[in-house]
Amino acid sequence: MIHPPAIAEWIEARTYRERLTLSALSGAVGALGLAPFNLWVFGWVGFAGLLLLASLAATARRAAWIAWFGATTYFAVALHWIVEPFFVDAARHGWMAPFALFFMAGGLALFWALPAYLARRLLPQAALGWRLAVLTGLVLLAEAARGVVLTGFPWAFPGHILIGSPFLSAAQFGGGLGLNLIVLGFAALMAGLVLRSLGWTVLSLAVAAGLSVALIAVAPTPSAQDPEAPIIRLVQPNAPQHLKWRRDMIPIFFQRGLALTAADPEIEGRTPDLVIWPETSLPQILDRSDVARAEIAGAAGAARVVVGAQRFEGVRPVNAMALLDAEGRIEAVYDKHHLVPFGEYLPYAETLSRWGLRGLAEVLPGGYVPGPGPALIELGGALGTAFPMICYEAIFPGYIREVAARPDWMLHITNDAWFGTLSGPYQHLALAQLRAAEQGLPLLRAANTGISAVIDGRGRVVAALPLGEGGLLDAALPPALPPTVYARTGDLPLVALFLLGSLAAIVAGRRSARH
Template identity: 45%
Template sequence: MALALAPGHILWVLPVSLGGISALLLRDGSVRRAALLGWGFGFGYFALGLSWILEPFQVDAERHAWMAPFAVVFLAGGLALFWGAAFAGAARWGRGAAGLLLLIALWSLAEFARAYVLTGFPWAAFGQFWVETPAMQLLPWVGPQGLALLTLVAFLPLAMLRTNPVWALLPGVMLAAGVALLPPPPEADRTDRKVRLVQPNAPQHQKWDPEFRWNFVRRAMTFNAEDPRPDMIIWPETSVPQLLNHAEDTLAAITEMAPGVPLLLGIQREEDGAYFNSAVFVGPEGRVRQIYDKAHLVPFGEYVPFGNLMARFGIHGFASQAGAGYAAGPGAQLLDLPIGRALPLICYEAVFPQDVRAAPERPDVLVQITNDAWFGTRSGPYQHLVQARMRAAEQGLPMLRAANTGISGVIDPYGRLGQALPLGEAGYVDVLLPAPLPATLYSRTGDGPVLFLALLLAGLGLRRGVKSPARS
């Protein structure tokens, strides 16, 4: 099933995988075996789908490569626990159609839990399968969890294909017909505001190396100087390799390369002994006007639980060596940019729909700055881009995306990638900012309605199956 994720998007595996696994569950009602079945299926899916997690450990392979297999095993095994619990619940409280209904509901609730519990990790969620299909048009209405629930509704009933082919095929056929009848989205309206997205392409093993790091800054500065001048320039996450506290001369030199053009860039800063991963809006005169500090940090990447204690044993977050790692900012905020009111998202924050909905007001544009060099060159950067596209479609907002190694580009409010730079290429792209759409249903309601529906389905399944004899 992991082959349905980016960059493969091999969708025929979905009916085979989901129909097959639900058939195995219905064939053997043992709770213990069901739990192992769900956990094993999840372990295989996450181990392959999240195999890019190996890449950060290769940046400093001498120190960290030995940890990589453990990271994959523990991450995949931990996430699979949610699925194992869903399968066990379906086997415990339901049989036949009731068991199938419970599996749909409990698996959906397990995905909710995976997206929210312990700061959440919704990477490789089911909605991400559909980004290259017309089904993506459902995101503004039902959001990613709704699209995941519809995926389960479409394919899990295939378990009954031999015993009840009509009911096995009906949900998927009806959903496919409904999606096929959706009109294609129109071309997005464009504003007259031109933005330059800069991609310096700094490999992670060189990005902080004193022999190389300023080469990438100088490279990005030459991109700033190219004519014709845009209305604004955006650099990626941590694109300036020094603390903001000492970067006054650097910012002045950067802005001198494009006189009169303001800049948004990623940089680290320190305040009262705490370190922040920040997005900084710099005016054309080289003065810092606004700062956003990343609020949703990557566990074990940007901070380590009990970090000061762990630091004594040499255990740090990959992206920070400062004791407990980065400090979290206060939360979502809007920046007043020349292109409108922007919601900045730093790297990992674009994975979470709730972080986008946390904006104090509806923005005009989403801006993601990221350093995807950590994710390597295989599946990671492509899966990260898919999630950025989903955030734009869910909100009906355009997104400007500046990535250190790619993929940088403009995403329209329907979630379509427009002008872009490919992965692993240094350069820049000048894009016209698309206009936002009216607020979507999902932007107003969030995941609440789908959560209520999943709970309702679980209640119906329990009502039908609770009288069945307990199994173990």
């Protein structure tokens, strides 16, 4: 009989409290794989430690607590930026910040605690390798569920540590869930090699096959840049959130946007064909902004302008994106449909409003109402068709599959001033890179305080404006690549694979325990 090596023996000699501490440390190390650190090897080690510790737990309850502690630390480190919005108006909301971080991190950690509990409960007598296999499969399923449960929050997936690595090209096959499979599969393989248990053989072969696909996956061959490709100007006015809506500062930021729009071309001899302003950058209500829109059109010359705005649907405000023609007239409007809970709207608003609570990003009274859903903006000519996303919507991979036809590129406007300056804006940019790599489509994003960027169809940032600086960026629209495998299939095949793999591992593990 092969005994576990020294690492497993050392862990088994630790007290329960020491194992909780080790689990928390593993979670913190795992978070270092995400932007802006991008230490993806550390991320793999952290997840391997977390899976190993949960698999070695003596009881199902202890397995759940160990997984919860580690995952809570992971999400707390990864998502610490969520405290930033509460300090925009610190006197009113600052006291909520630590509670928001704890409940967010602890709540998301339940998606790890439940799989750990079930894996230990379903396989009480099975070899550790089979328990590890089941745990990995159930975590993959739980992370997929996290992307949709309670409106979904597919941020800080384990697989997101690969966005800053050569493995990003694997997203063309499986999207974010495919990256989860690579990360957690390899982490489980690392943990399994420590355990050296017989039941590990099947899972290790499956993971090795998956990793082989990822390793041989080359980035899509880029199409040659069309010398006549349209030039798009990204405007980054850099309006800090605590100043953005101050009456004395509103005209200053608007004039800054006009000056950037009217600036000389950055590409010699190529005036912009389209100018993009960030989210909520129009200082007036869209339907009452004739003067402001005329000024924007005058600054843009012959170019059309996409501007983030607010408008009313009846008596309720909407977060919108408007396409303006060369005269400042409104050609098209897209309304944000996936709003930020507790940010742009307040669940159970009638009850909570009695306590004086309202959405953190609520600029107009009553909170925003959602638009009708995903849509396309027809720009015509060389600009083709764009798929619009406003801020939070860019973290969801599936909406682009709901429109009638494949767009030529993706358009993202956002106001990341809410997220601080340490990690939130960098993680949001990374998710935009993932969206581009998944679909093989270029993505252009204009962000109020940064990071405005041009991303090609392989997910590479080819040009960007630094965080916290005002400026403009002129760039040729990168070409679209052929539709990827993921663009054709979406997440369903992988979810089915996770489910069938988990069921097969449970059956095999229980059968091996009986023998």
